[in-house]
Amino acid sequence: MKLYSLSGHPTLPCNVLKFKSTTIMLDCGLDMTSTLNFLPLPLVQSPRLSNLPGWALKDGNTFLDKTELIDLSTVDVILISNYHCMMALPYITEHTGFTGTVYATEPTVQIGRLLMEELVNFIERVPKAQSASLWKNKEVQRLLPAPLKDAVEVSTWRRCYTMQEVNSALSKIQLVGYSQKIELFGAVQVTPLSSGYALGSSNWIIQSHYEKVSYVSGSSLLTTHPQPMDQTSLKNSDVLILTGLTQIPTANPDGMVGEFCSNLALTVRNGGNVLIPCYPSGVIYDLLECLYQYIDSAGLSNVPFYFISPVANSSLEFAQIFAEWLCHNKQTKVYLPEPPFPHAELIQTNKLKHYPSIHGDFSNEFKQPCVVFTGHPSLRFGDVVHFMELWGKSSLNTVIFTEPDFSYLDALAPYQPLAMKCIYCPIDTRLNFIQVSKLLKEVQPLHVVCPEQYTQPPPAQAHRMDLVIDCQPPAMSYRRAEVLALPFKRRYEKIEIMPELADSLVPLEIKPGISLATVSAVLHTKDNKHVLQSPPRPIQPPASKKRKRVSDDIPDCKLLKPLLSGSIPVDQFVQTLEKHGFSDVKVEDTAKGHIVLLQEAETLIQIEEDSTHIICDNDEMLRVRLRDLVLKFLQKF
């Protein structure tokens, strides 16, 4: 059993597991941090950005971070754990010869589609005037300024996919539900479990009859909107692959939400605007819910909230219809019937308005001071670029970073100097190290496998020994482009026995409670299922030449001699010999057993624990007689 690590990003994993005869890809996250090396794509011509000195040229915008560690066309299935971890899907399904199936839950697919749609929309609506690729040449790259010259494997960076590719990729997905058992080629069974992190997010169990591998990716124990995490089903795993822990282990989400609200209120009170660069789904639902409860107490009832994204409408509506994937509280609301998320009420009362982009209605209805939620969190493309340009000059305004995927300082770099206030409140509800150690204590896997980042404290906080995975035996770690042999051997395989064959067996009790029977059968293996079938009938004497030819094809099947068991009590054996006319019997003890000496017949019978030898000179009759006497003491089956 091997694990191939294709991603170096612990929260955007892409691993391939070879288990029995299957090749399973676990997630395909897309690491977009390399976009930070590029200038923002403004919706409106920005003289400032285009007049920046130096490398102002633009290139492809999204990047695939994969290596040629494994031939991706051999991947049988891809298991997706949440919508953030499927963003590289078109690159794999469309350009590698992949012919397998992708499994994901319905919300994952729908919201994943929204994220991809938004991404494609953001990139395509600002067509590039020029593009450059020569710089990717190692010789040229070496001469470039700092972050770029150090970037690794720039040649693997790709252009963003198209909507057509997205649609094609998504068509290969088969929808699954929590706890649904999916057979893969009869070899293994995979099951998604609720992971509590996002709508439809899942952990996966990959098991055969005797082995169980759990894949934990992006899970949360906090009570937010999704269904709570299913921990019990993870018990008794041989291997637990642990990825997608919180990216900000030192920030507690509750504290951050508090920080978010207070800063928002203080800014708006002073007549400033608040900009929140975010993804169109996920934490935004919780933030809106939190604001719904907060705005009255903070006297913000008259401040408009804007959500601008090409998929804003779909995202807000999808959230309301996936009732079965929500936490218990929200599920019960559906039966009242009430919308599970309070943002419905915000929309109804006109406190929250959503627009596909800043063009059109928004520009007519826009009022300040206001709060704007919009993408993309990297600040490199999407409507957020416009607001950064618009509001950056005033110290009354505030940008609040809530998504933890990008370094906010790097994201802000092209906008410097910046007068607006910047607040960093990363909200990451995924497991922290304390929760992980509790989870591992509860679930008790035999082995834990995780990205190397989780086995040492973050470089900036080297003394924080609490920020590592603490388990026994210590977790095995992997890094990008590494192949890990998982630390357990497969020892058993399940074989079925046909009823008529089973019927013919006559078990013999050899110890209390233990019965044995010999089985003579043909092992038939198909689709990774093993079946014992009755052996063909003994070969009939050939009646004709034709028949003989047929019987030639039947495998040679000798009549088997019975197996023997038991031990020979020497004293009784000697008595028996004497009864049968052998006199002058002597017994010698040896290290391994006994030697029975028939002096007259010049014959030795060597009795040992696992063998008996009769040594006599060319007297076959005697040998057979003695053999039969020996056999009387043994059980045959």
Added chain:
Amino acid sequence: MDIECSRLLPSVCAVLVDPKQFVADDTCLEKLLDWFKTVTEAESSLLVLQENPCLTELLFHVVKLQDVNSNILSFTLRLAGIFAAHENSFQYLQQGEVLLSLFSEAGPLSRPAWEDPSVRSGWIQGVGSMVQHERAVQFLCDCGAIDVIFSLQGDPSLFVASTASQLLVHILGFTMHSRRAVPLTTQDCDWPVCARMIVGHIEESLRSGTVPQITQALNVLTTLFGRCHESWTEVLWMRMNPFVGSLLEKEPLLAAHSLVDLFLSMARPQTLRTKAFNILLQPLACVLQAASQPTGSPGLLDESLNDSVITDILLSSKSSCAGLLCQTLAHLEELQPMSHLLIDWPHVPLLSAVMTILRFCSGLATPASSVGDRLCGILIGCFRVQRSALDFLGTLSQGPSPSELIRGVVEILLVYLKSPDSSPTVLKKAFQATLKWLLSLSKTSTSSDLCPQTQHFLRDLFPILQKRLCSPCWEVRDSALEFLTQLTKHWGGRAGFRQALLSSEVPELAEDLLRDPESYVRASAVTAMGQLSSRGLCSNPIGTGSKNDEKKSLFLELLEILSTDSEGFPRRAVIQVFTEWLREGHTDVSKDKEQFVTKVLQVVSCDLDWEVRVQGLELALVFLVQTLGQHETECPYAVEMSSVTQSTQLTESLQMLCHMKLFDFIFSALCDCDRPVARKSCDILLYLKAKLAHHGSLQGSGEACTESLGTQNTAWLETTLRKWKARDQGQPSEVADRGDCQEPDDVLEVLRSVDLEGLRGTLAKSSDHIEKSPQSLLQDMLATVGILEENEADCY
């Protein structure tokens, strides 16, 4: 003993001795004993016995009964002990030989009931109560009771055995104490007989070589030396020394634990105190070492820390580490006020230790060893330890701290106040600690205004306070408001503070919180705004009149809360603020006090919350005092005005008060269905009565005025009293209409007619005063038995 109880007592005694009756609730017996104890302490116990012969009969009867309930027997033994504690009663009982039959070897020991531990325990307690005079001791020696006590030391019941040991200590202590005058030697003949018996028994036990006996003897000695430090104990120790010494020489060591206990109890308290204190300091020393802080003064760090036990406990698990640190910090916090008693209270090392803990908890400390690494992992984000440490840090503000440490304290406090990860409870503690440090800083500064360091602190503090006032968590908003209130209370007059506050948005934010959805926050906002307004730090004048300002005045806003808020807390806060404003003469209130009070009381009188009404009465009292002046006795040096002027003024004042309908409010409060309200009203009326009596107004108007009272006025009094009566009988008031009290004479009439002192007495009694009385207990006991009888009857 009152007559009613004396009347009930014979029936109760009869129930107790009647084997057919069964007192199911044995707490009754305990209560009965408690009562007898108070009775015998309060009056002559002999008289009680003589006046209630049923008691002596009870004792006799129980002694004679063969088949007696063990609870009753135990009760009787203890009862006899309580009476025998008084020498004359002892003699009285001795005459009838009751005591002999109860406590001698021939007593209950031979009965089957003795098998019950409660009987043996009752016997011991009886003997224990009795040993208050020489005669009793003599009696015990003579009747063989001492030997019984010796045997009870090894009783199978641990309670009995331990009480027996304690009884021996008590008897020995009593005997020796009464022979104090005579100088003592180790010679046997110098000791009183009873003491000789006991000491002899102890010596014999120590020599016995059997573990249980040695343990019993050692336990007696341990208790004795622990309790009693008189000089004779030293002589006793000299006698015991060889025996205990020989025990130590034995191999294997017998009763080792008990020996250790004995030595511990003999150690001198000062040494122990120092040792205990050092133990308390150990965990903190360990923390300091883990962060390799420079060593402090002696007592905390000079001894190198070799105590691996402490370190092991600290590091064994998160919960034990947090538990140990919290306990240590809590104990030290209790000790701090007594720090002058300890020779070396290591203030500075303690301060750096607690700061180190707080740094560990917030992930700021850099560990210097593997112990540090582990501590760091355990303590990060541990709210319990954070809370205790912040509490202790606050306590340590009382003490001389070097300025570089103060800078550190300020830094760490800001970290906690700022951190989004601080839980609401931690934040509350951080605010409290900050307040203490700020106040202590201002104490040390000599100038009238704040020192530059404090000014600097405030500049950092206000933005944080602003953010906390906007927190989505109501607990945080609440503690931020409380902090603001306290700080304003202390520093409202200091220019530096006023400047920092007014240049921030804090006052506006606080005002907005008057409309907070959470009632506690509204209440705190009310208090804070009240305080800010008193200090002139509120942009909004409170002007009592309804002006056409675009913004509502603070007074009207608070008045609206008082009249419309659905929760009690904000309303209570408002009325408190109003009282405070009136008391301290808030400039805006002083402009038209009468109108202010009238408006407030009008709203308060309809309030459903009794606390609001009580506070409303307090406001009325403040106004009365301000109008009529203090109690004369309270101000002996006040300049006396001519009585004519005074009475003219008084009449005018009374007229004004009537006009304000203040008396309506006070009188209807007197009939309030909530006792505290009525009490408060009664107090006010008593004040008024005293005030008027002093000026002779009450006598003056006496007979003459009665005539002039119209029928309507008498009717008003009757109505009020009827209401009062209705309340007393627990009926809802039928008379809804409120009488009008328009004239000062009416008030005077009421003050004359109503027995206010008597009323206050009645109101002062708690509502269960009847249920707690001994009559009630005796009646209950009889009633229970009565019910049992009825049940029996039902069965047939």
